[in-house]
Amino acid sequence: MKTDCPFCLSQRIRKIECSSLVYGNCEVCGGFFLFSRYFPSSQKSRERYEHHNNELSDPGYRNYLQNFIDTFLDFFRTDAGLRSRPASILDWGSGPVPSLTTLLQEQGFEAYPYDLHYQPVLPDAAVRFETIVCLEVAEHFLSPRDEFRRMADFLLPSGYLVVGTHPAESMSCDFEKWWYRSDITHVSFYSEKSLEIVGASADLVFRGKIGQFEYVFQKKG
Template sequence: MMRRCPLCAETTTALYHRDRRRDYYQCATCKLVFVPPEQHLSAAAEKAEYDKHQNSPHDTGYRRFLGRLFTPLLAKLAADARGLDFGSGPGPTLSVMFAEHGFQMAIYDLYYAPDTAVLTQTFDFITATEVVEHLSQPGKVLEQLAGQLAPGGYLGLMTKRVSTPDAFARWHYISDPTHISFFSEETFRWWAQKNSLVVEFPGPDTVILHKSLR
């Protein structure tokens, strides 16, 4: 059966790993590793998993976790920058952290803050923490977010990265049934080049993409 990559839409894909629950394919072009659509959870089952999350802006540990993206991104922003936290979840926190530093923030979440009006606006920076691994159509979503960036804007992502097939087989990250798209550094570099963005990796699970002023 032909497997189309959900990031770049190419059809040259091969089985990368298989466990008791799911299959994982890798795209030969962009190197994304992905779970085929028929093995995804239903929307109701997916939301039930997210409802278990207990994230809150009052949780100092969670703030520290988000700080891995917040700190390097904050250093790049102009004082009047306007931001969007995409996939803000049941307890928006990163948007609160930026708002505390004087930034005007919007949030969007498919299940918890589904105001699609913000998806037609442009922003100086957009964050998506622990989001891309949940996307069934990462190519479509990331293209949309890149299109919402103002010239000179930043897209900050947080997701754990694929390294080797051996490490993947032992990786706790794939045991989450809502995780269906797995990026490597190579995947992000490919996507950045294709979309004329400059990419940097501030940490092992963070990515900052910069849109040129032109």
């Protein structure tokens, strides 16, 4: 039975065996993905997340988050017709410690956390946001098209989705040795083309790459 690419649904998949795991590389969109039978359990994923150092007390991590914020705010300021400060922000995949949410709130933003494992209650179904930020989360998506659709559902018309994830094009060596693959909870690795396709499947227009690993999408109005 052939496997569909989770990004573009093509069945033109090249298999890659790495350390007892099997990945696919789509020959159409260029994305890489872990075959579903090798997905980590929810418990193993939680154990891995809780080893991350995501505290704002760490100056390096705080600077990392601030650089992400500055990158998308700079885009908003320079892109014609956009407001420099989004009125409301949803932090999608905020983690065990919602540091990005907290940093945004410190700077006066109306920001809210959401995380499948740690903050699983989404805002009321009637609530929509001007911006959703998704930093170092999309690589954990077991079903990227479904997750992008869920995020799009919580955006206002013409709202923005900012995704931070390291692209497959950034590999300086072969996939098996790529550092980003070594995290057991990383299962989806996007090319720019696969990001554009996944976004389009959720009625999100790909606005482009705005930083080293930051991408912006806009919901159709």
